[in-house]
Amino acid sequence: MILDPTAYPIDHVLRGAPDAPALIERDGGLSFVEAEQAVARLAGWLAMQGFEPGARVATWLPKTRVAALMPLAAPRAGLVHVPVNPLLKRAQVAHILADSGAAMLLTHGPRAATLEPGDVGEGVRLFTEAGEGDALPRSAADSDALAAILYTSGSTGRPKGVMLSHANLWFGAIAVADYLRLTPDDRVLAVLPFSFDYGQNQLFSTLVAGGAVAPLDYLTPRDVVKAVARVGATTLAGVPPLWTQLLAATWPEEAVAPIRRLTNSGGALTPRLVRGLRDRFPAADLYAMYGLTEAFRSTYLDPALIDAHPDSIGRAIPFAEIMVLRPDGSPAEPGEPGELVHAGPLVAQGYWRDTERTAQRFRPAPGWPCAVWSGDTVVEGADGLLRFVGRDDEMIKVSGNRISPQEVEEAVLAGGEAREAVAIGIPDEAQGQAIVVVLAGDPAVEPALRARLKRDLPSFMQPAAYDWREDLPRNANGKLDRASLRRALVEAGCDKDMTR
Structure with missing residues (x-):
């Protein structure tokens, strides 16, 4: 052409x-x-x-x-x-x-x-x-x-x-x-x-x-x-x-x-x-x-x-x-x-x-x-070919879909089951990345949270795992420390049950 x-x-x-x-x-x-x-x-x-x-x-x-x-x-x-x-x-x-x-x-x-x-x-x-x-x-x-x-x-x-x-x-x-x-x-x-x-x-x-x-x-x-x-x-x-x-x-x-x-x-x-x-x-x-x-x-x-x-x-x-x-x-x-x-x-x-x-x-x-x-x-490279190194932003990509962590977090918090939430993408061989949500609250409400999100979010935005904690870490400015959470999950390989 x-x-x-x-x-x-x-x-x-x-x-x-x-x-x-x-x-x-x-x-x-x-x-x-x-x-x-x-x-x-x-x-x-x-x-x-x-x-x-x-x-x-x-x-x-x-x-x-x-x-x-x-x-x-x-x-x-x-x-x-x-x-x-x-x-x-x-x-x-x-x-x-x-x-x-x-x-x-x-x-x-x-x-x-x-x-x-x-x-x-x-x-x-x-x-x-x-x-x-x-x-x-x-x-x-x-x-x-x-x-x-x-x-x-x-x-x-x-x-x-x-x-x-x-x-x-x-x-x-x-x-x-x-x-x-x-x-x-x-x-x-x-x-x-x-x-x-x-x-x-x-x-x-x-x-x-x-x-x-x-x-x-x-x-x-x-x-x-x-x-x-x-x-x-x-x-x-x-x-x-x-x-x-x-x-x-x-x-x-x-x-x-x-x-x-x-x-x-x-x-x-x-x-x-x-x-x-x-x-x-x-x-x-x-x-x-x-x-x-x-x-x-x-x-x-x-x-x-x-x-x-x-x-x-x-x-x-x-x-x-x-x-x-x-x-x-x-x-x-x-x-x-x-x-x-x-x-x-x-x-x-x-x-x-x-x-x-x-x-x-x-x-x-x-x-x-x-x-x-x-x-x-x-x-x-010296051969003129480009190679991808990594993303500088916090986007999560699941099955080719670019997902805003904040949009997932807003949906998670909308029902009041958790006090705070941070959505993180971790490497996943089948989907590219999988969404793990770290939450502050009582894990007993997780079944209700999962059921609600199944109604409210498309399939590619569904969290694959939840990590419940008493409190979430903050940095010196009082903001949620997303970087440390992401680093800890990725280094640990996220041993959460990804099949639930």
Whole structure:
């Protein structure tokens, strides 16, 4: 694919041959010409609602046809799409609706039934199905216009909305289509949420290359294996915990044969996982990638290098300007740890209605008036390859999901079972990290606490273990000493029962 330096409105990604498949569904799906017509009519329905230009429209959906089309239809109608992770529960959805100032929420009956009075604020229109309107032509929006807000947790506080322009989404789509060498005969099994930048880009990059996307909601790894065989998937994207599950599954030859590429992000591949995937899928190219929502994707490792460098995150992707900088902003030397800083057209527009946190993360860098300081430490080798060292913030990453410790702590304390709580991520081979909550209070109430959190938090935010104490340690400033708690748990290997 030619890397055209021109940005187009994101709804122009439908570039495949008219009769070629764009979406593959159990009932047959849509060709590119049918998908274009469906996007046009869905955009027309949105326009009928009378929302102001730039209004935020939220979706909280499983992987339905509408969920795949709305990221294109909303921008075509001059609106800003706010996809909500389908795994989130009503409290998280209510926060995103309020924070984004959404004008509407499109969901479906089962999820709508879980909402309580006040979750959908005054003036927010609730729909449980989408309609059709007069077809709208392709957008002529400015490439810098806001197209989407993706919510991601911060190291403190509630999830924050990352503002993405048409150009951010477009350049991300063609960059990935280029380095993955996607072609019109590719069939991509989309198992990741469309609310996840990795999952949404998989949709866009496949379509701009003229390939077909097969959306899949799955319950077990076996569902993924069967879907690969059913649709003849050539491409499968995942995060490390999913690869661990898939390697434990039985793969018949008809499921292994069509796969020509595997892509990983949302956590580092371990040498063990690399060996397992190369053994299971010997004919497939394996792409290790690194990124963050604020700048989408930073690096990828050429598959030809993965066997010799399984711990590397590679080099910059097309359109990404990558720097490794010391705290004073000067370039780190090869072999010297530094912060990964990302500049260029993939850098988002900041955090929605949050100038303070925008100023902390989006700052000047050498030669660039605005860059994303990732908070992640990397080392560049003499070979030019980058290697991930660690995270500087307190984020917890479980099965590829970035989780704010404060959000977990707020949920734990909401019922009054504990006096204080600190949520900590400890290494876990199956999930990347597991959440351990250290609490001050009476452990006799733990069953009630677990039952309440099972109702209130999505599965990936559930604590795996609880460490009850009379009091929690504090530092000289009187604040809870998170660092000492984390250090003690990690050094001890956390011998708490992680299976309860």
